[in-house]
Amino acid sequence: MLTLQEYSKELIASGVLLLLLILLRTATTKLVLRYAKTNHTLEHRTNLVVKYMHLFLYVLAIIALILIWGVKPQDIIWAFSSITTVVGVALIAQWSILSNITAGIILFFSFPFKIGDVIKIHDKDFPIIAEIEDIGAFHVFLKTYDGELIIYPNNLMLQKGISILKDHFKDKDFVD
Structure with a gap:
């Protein structure tokens, strides 16, 4: 023993x-x-x-x-x-899941934009101008001027050109 x-x-x-x-x-x-x-x-x-x-x-x-x-x-x-x-x-x-997790980590540490920023995503087929509502592990939640909620994958946030617009929605009134 x-x-x-x-x-x-x-x-x-x-x-x-x-x-x-x-x-x-x-x-x-x-x-x-x-x-x-x-x-x-x-x-x-x-x-x-x-x-x-x-x-x-x-x-x-x-x-x-x-x-x-x-x-x-x-x-x-x-x-x-x-x-x-x-x-x-x-x-x-399932590569997209892995790439979204990796992109979420990159977005966390590089911090190129923050919640509340109004951004323009330069996509020739589907351009978006929206305010960042939340940044999650897989997706970024965007709210457009019309009140539409867009859930955008993190990996596309790193692949597309993005402009941060200053005071874009401040002069406009949001209507429910």
Whole structure:
């Protein structure tokens, strides 16, 4: 029968890893919240980025635990490549979801426009002039002068030319 003494190094290393994970989670959360506060970013956008950061830390912690408990690195690479292949094939049909999530993260950190800005999207087939109502993980919610609500994908916000119009709707009266 195996005793705790035989696995004492692994148990200690796992405990240290757990403490490190807790410290890194706390530190990254505080950093993202501080960044969001200085840039006046909305809370739900900030929470989304915090969740992504925590997911990344969990994946790293799982890989570290696997290495601590003696799994060979080539076995990890083999399993990771197999999983990546399966996920990659499944996501090829869902590339737009992945690109919208990535675009949402880029929009969060680059902060080219904010809620309340009136923008013009330069699309030759469907030009839009609207005010940004909300910026979500997948979509930007736009409200036109006529009161129409347009839900626009984040990835298109990065692909299309966009102008930020100053005081465009201020001189006009909105009518319900």
